Amino acid sequence: xxxxxxxxxxxxxxxxxxxxxxxxxxxxxxxxxxxxxxxxxxxxxxxxxxxxxxxxxxxxxxxxxxxxxxxxxxxxxxxxxxxxxxxxxxxxxxxxxxxxxxxxxxxxxxxxxxxxxxxxxxxxxxxxxxxxxxxxxxxxxxxxxxxxxxxxxxxxxxxxxxxxxxxxxxxxxxxxxxxxxxxxxxxxxxxxxxx
Numbered sequence: 001x002x003x004x005x006x007x008x009x010x011x012x013x014x015x016x017x018x019x020x021x022x023x024x025x026x027x028x029x030x031x032x033x034x035x036x037x038x039x040x041x042x043x044x045x046x047x048x049x050x051x052x053x054x055x056x057x058x059x060x061x062x063x064x065x066x067x068x069x070x071x072x073x074x075x076x077x078x079x080x081x082x083x084x085x086x087x088x089x090x091x092x093x094x095x096x097x098x099x100x101x102x103x104x105x106x107x108x109x110x111x112x113x114x115x116x117x118x119x120x121x122x123x124x125x126x127x128x129x130x131x132x133x134x135x136x137x138x139x140x141x142x143x144x145x146x147x148x149x150x151x152x153x154x155x156x157x158x159x160x161x162x163x164x165x166x167x168x169x170x171x172x173x174x175x176x177x178x179x180x181x182x183x184x185x186x187x188x189x190x191x192x193x194x195x
Contacts, residue, residue, distance in 0.1 A: 008119040019115045023108055026131060030138035075163055082167045089174040096181045100140060107134055132194035136185075139192070143184040151177045 015022070107130075114130035117123035154173050158166045189195065 012116060012119040015115045015118055016112055019111045020108070022115070023111045023134065026134050027104075027138055030135050031141075033139075075167075078164055078167050082171045085171045086174055089178050092178045093181060096178075097144070100137070100185075104137055107137060129194055132192045133189070136188040136192040136194045140184045140188045143187055144181065147177060147180050147184070 111130075114127045116127075117125075118127040151173055155170055158169045158173075
């Protein structure tokens, strides 16, 4: 019985003395995996092609000379509202990304506490769940890249010959992007069964 507790104490001391090396290793391994997935996804996106800027010319040709001053003013107001929505979406996306980085820092700062539970049979699930949360947190970058790529594909598929409809659709896509970015944490945690 004495050797059993001595062995567990040695494991706990080893884990606690190397906790930051282990956490950085988990982040590095996850980052390499995510980087590989993102690189493959980026290659697929490059095959699909980029934005077609001829659509802007088609939109300009559609607007040029076909609308009266009232319709042009309505388009200006719609464009202004959409621009404000896009500005708000940019701020929200920035806040979400900074929040993810702050979450990573918090996980790193409390690493010794869950790692101290690995040697205990009753409390060992805390450490295991902590590692799952770290992997889920680092894998969120993949989901963010997927969402941004899907957003780009959806916006490039909008018919810009209908000016008001295209502006409204672009704003709706941006709002959907924001809503889905908030869900990346839950999606990633559900895949890795972290809670």
